[in-house]
Amino acid sequence: MTGWQSADMADVWLKVAVQRNRMMATATERMFAQAGVREGARVLDVGTGTGDTALMLAHRVGPTGEVVATDMAPAMVSAAATAARESGFTNVKTAVMDLSSPLGDVGVFDAAVGRCVLMFVEDLPLALSRLRGVLRPAGRFAAIVWAELEDNPFNAIPIAAVRKRREMPTPPPELVKAFSLSSASDLQRTFEGAGFGSVVVERVALTREFPAFADAAKVLHEIPLYRELLSLLPEEEHSEAVAEIEQGYRAFVRADGTVAFPQVTLVVAGSA
Numbered sequence: 077m078t079g080w081q082s083a084d085m086a087d088v089w090l091k092v093a094v095q096r097n098r099m100m101a102t103a104t105e106r107m108f109a110q111a112g113v114r115e116g117a118r119v120l121d122v123g124t125g126t127g128d129t130a131l132m133l134a135h136r137v138g139p140t141g142e143v144v145a146t147d148m149a150p151a152m153v154s155a156a157a158t159a160a161r162e163s164g165f166t167n168v169k170t171a172v173m174d175l176s177s178p179l180g181d182v183g184v185f186d187a188a189v190g191r192c193v194l195m196f197v198e199d200l201p202l203a204l205s206r207l208r209g210v211l212r213p214a215g216r217f218a219a220i221v222w223a224e225l226e227d228n229p230f231n232a233i234p235i236a237a238v239r240k241r242r243e244m245p246t247p248p249p250e251l252v253k254a255f256s257l258s259s260a261s262d263l264q265r266t267f268e269g270a271g272f273g274s275v276v277v278e279r280v281a282l283t284r285e286f287p288a289f290a291d292a293a294k295v296l297h298e299i300p301l302y303r304e305l306l307s308l309l310p311e312e313e314h315s316e317a318v319a320e321i322e323q324g325y326r327a328f329v330r331a332d333g334t335v336a337f338p339q340v341t342l343v344v345a346g347s348a
């Protein structure tokens with residue numbers, strides 16, 4: 077079982093949905109545009125989490141289209157199903173789907189998307205060729221991944237604080253895995269190697285904002301991904317590392333007390 081399937085992950089993911097969707101908005105728009113999402117389309121959403129992108133897609137494809145929202149974590153899928161029901165969408169289906177396994181009988185899609193999921197998939201070339209196999213000819217798959225750590229200080233700072241004190245284990249914590257696809261040229265090659273054509277990779281800059289410093293610092297203790305990383309350190313080093321991370325974060329406090337971290341994503345897309 078990975079951290080994604082832990083009991084509190086879906087609850088925490090739901091809690092920070094508004095902030096996440098605000099931060100990811102520009103990249104999400106590019107992902108939908110690159111996937112060619114349009115009214116009436118049948119769209120597969122992989123690694124949907126609590127279903128944020130599935131609901132946005134449901135709105136775009138309308139009642140004549142369909143969204144199949146999938147994730148390997150049953151608690152995430154269940155939260156996505158509840159969100160779709162509560163939002164009144166009748167064009168969203170949900171299913172547990174692990175991209176590291178055969179996709180099963182899911183039918184044919186006009187488009188597929190995956191926001192911040194591909195980095196966690198064990199055999200990505202195999203998963204990509206399976207995804208290509210469920211798209212209609214020329215159907216597009218578009219995904220968002222994180223660019224290099226140095227462009228993402230909110231994560232680079234805690235990862236550096238832990239790396240300084242301890243060698244990363246194998247497999248690394250999920251937060252470190254999140255940066256495993258940050259080379260645009262490697263990503264392009266992986267998509268092409270899986271048989272995708274017309275592959276494009278765009279860099280999309282975002283901002284991660286917090287109303288106050290305490291809100292940024294709280295993430296280290298509240299979000300399981302950061303807790304997992306910091307749990308690699310023994311008690312005495314743990315508090316020392318947290319103090320160092322908070323010190324690093326202070327550079328991003330603005331004059332009005334709000335906090336803004338630059339973030340960079342890669343939006344990758346290809347045609348089946």
Ligand SMILES: C[S@@+](CC[C@H](N)C(=O)[O-])C[C@H]1O[C@@H](n2cnc3c(N)ncnc32)[C@H](O)[C@@H]1O
Pocket residue numbers: 080081096122123124125126128129146147148149152173174175176190191192193196197198
């Ligand atoms: C960073 S979250 C992103 C969730 C959602 N796409 C969003 O943007 O809010 C990563 C998601 O990928 C899912 N995931 C991780 N590995 C997966 C795999 N092998 N197959 C399918 N989903 C996976 C996790 O359960 C988690 O919900």
